[in-house]
Amino acid sequence: MQNVTAHASEGINLTCGMSGNHGFIFTLVPVVYGFNFVIGVVGNSMVVAVIYRYMKLKTVANVFVLNLAISDLTFLITLPMWATFTATGYYWPFGSFLCKACAGLVIFNLYTSIFFLTALSVDRCLAIVQPVRSRRYRTAGYARVSCVLVWLVAFALSVPTALTREVYIITNETTVCGVLHSKDALRPKNLLLAISLMKSLLGFLVPFLIIVSCYCLIGRALLRSRHIQRSARPREDEVLRMLAAAVLAFFLCWAPHQVVHFLQVLHQLKVLADCSVLELIDTAMPFTICVAYFNSCVNPLVYGFVGANFRRNLLRLLCCAQRGVPVAHPSISSKMSALSFRASEALSLTAKGKTSSADGQ
Structure with a gap:
């Protein structure tokens, strides 16, 4: 959105007005956010409980899946605030700190999700393509170190987004949590453009190319080993199917948002400068964000439908909880x-x- 800054007491004049300001958005989007919050918190909490209680943290896949669920939970706690922000007509009552923190957590979850899925894909690729050589590196200890690196890199990449977010007062007395695109300030404009490009490249395109490459190598290795009995690797096949479903869900959830975000980048570059185009972008953006946020609650559904081992352990957890029997640690x-x-x-x-x-x- 192209803005012109006025004095603080007067607020900010918007060149194209309040784009995407539609009543149905303020009603529908908060309902979807609430649905995502409830399903996501319940589902990811069950994932954490099942892995910790029954499946242990002795395998690389379980370590990455547990961290992915924790990442989703840290993001989901921000959804009630985003729902309130949208329901009140883009009015942000929570102050500057929470504005920065919530915006940073959204991007933080984007990076951690795609990085953990990429790490899982690389692990499966090594397990199938180089099963003997990679055994010494595919340990729970190396997986934990990789998780720490993912958290640190994702945090570093999300900090600029948090710093550029601020609470602004619009001339119609609406207080918004957003980013100011000024005509005159060249350095902030370049910074925002760099953040947008990083989000598209590091948060989607590059990791997805790595994942596709891993699956091409896996497919070629499986075609070469057709003579090997499939009964010898049932666990490998189940993890591979579960990972493929999780990657597909991530792509379907985040691809629409990335397309609209790319159009937003073109608007920042003045390639698309018409206010009608900005109106279209700002109207579509909340709905693509809803679909993207749904990814945080779809992973537990993927594990439940595709992963037979996870489903069995989940039923054990639910049966013990219903009977009131304390669930003992597996050891x-x-x-x-x-x-x-x-x-x-x-x-x-x-x-x-x-x-x-x-x-x-």
């Missing part, structure tokens, strides 16, 4: 079952000893 429950087996074995041996002694008498 504790395995030790208890081993002790009970040894105790029953000892009792059977004792009973056999008594029977044999009675027969001897």
Whole structure:
């Protein structure tokens, strides 16, 4: 949006007015945000509980999936504020700090999601294409180090977005959380353009090319190994199907937003300078954001429908919760079952000893 700055007391005059200012947006979008928040928080909390309780953190895939769920949860806590912002006609009542933090968390979730999916794709590729060589590197320890690097890089990439967001007072007394595009300030304009290009390249295009390359290598390796019995790798196939579904869901959720965001970049470059084009961009943007935010609650559905192992453990968790039985840690429950087996074995041996002694008498 192209803005002209006035004095602070007068507010800001907008060259193209309040683009995308439609009543149905203020009604529909908050409802979708609320749906995403409820489904996403419940679903990702179950993912965290199932992996921690039953599936453990001894495999690379589980480490990355757990971090992906935590990333989604950190973003979902901002949705009630975005819903309020939209429901009140783009009025931001939460102050400057939360404006910056919420905007930064949106981009932070974008980067962490695509980076974790990329790391999962590379892991599957190494497991199938180079199973022997990659075994020493595909450990839970290396996966945890990779997760720390992903969190740090994603945080560094999201900081500029947080810093450029601010609370502005528009001339119609509306307080918005947004970005000011000034005609005169060249450095902020270049910074905003760099942030937009990073979001498109590092947050979507480059990782997606890496993921597609990984799947091409995986497909070629699987075609070469047709003679190998599929029963020998059921776990590998399940993880691969689950990852493919998660990557497809990410692409379908974020691609519309990236297209509209690219049009917004063209408007920043003055390639598209008409106010009618800006009106179209600002009207479509809230709906593409809704679809993009839906990605944070679709991953648990993917795990439930595609991952048979995850589905079994989820049913175990739900059954224990309904009965009110405390869910023991897997290591504790395995030790208890081993002790009970040894105790029953000892009792059977004792009973056999008594029977044999009675027969001897």
